[in-house]
Amino acid sequence: KAGVTQTPRYLIKTRGQQVTLSCSPISGHRSVSWYQQTPGQGLQFLFEYFSETQRNKGNFPGRFSGRQFSNSRSEMNVSTLELGDSALYLCASSPQDKRAETQYFGPGTRLLVL
């Protein structure tokens, strides 16, 4: 069974631009969560989707948004990029509808904002 895949793996943008990241969960998994990871803050929860609905949301500004499609694939969008948005963005999927179940992480997308 293929693992969680994320595209692109690396991305360089400039301030003010927007970016869209993609995540394909493990086949059969319906819950997808997104995290931002920076050296100083560790893993910070962005949001979680289940069956195309956002179930939970972390404390991030409205510039961060996401969506989930009927095939459970998910996208995350960041508008008006800021230097502080440079981070590793991780996607995790789980089979059940509770995020507390075992999550399987993708390799992440490394975003650098110049």
Added chain:
Amino acid sequence: KNQVEQSPQSLIILEGKNCTLQCNYTVSPFSNLRWYKQDTGRGPVSLTIMTFSENTKSNGRYTATLDADTKQSSLHITASQLSDSASYICVVSTQTGANNLFFGTGTRLTVIP
């Protein structure tokens, strides 16, 4: 306030030696505790998961312990290998609330030959 604290922040050990990483939490009500290993530039991979009734769980050379009374967990690595060099993240989940996962900031382990 629900928090997870890990210590030390970083650790350097010689190949073949043992080490122990610590995780203290204040998350309540407790549901389970997980240890993840994250190689540089990669996503975290689950090592162990323990519920309230479990106080030890092993995965090869990795052994996690949990003391639910003192709200402490440790991850013991035996006979370390160069491939153990990674960040180790402690994650505690609670039974209630929308945001029910709490992450530690991790311990960066470096194993040197």
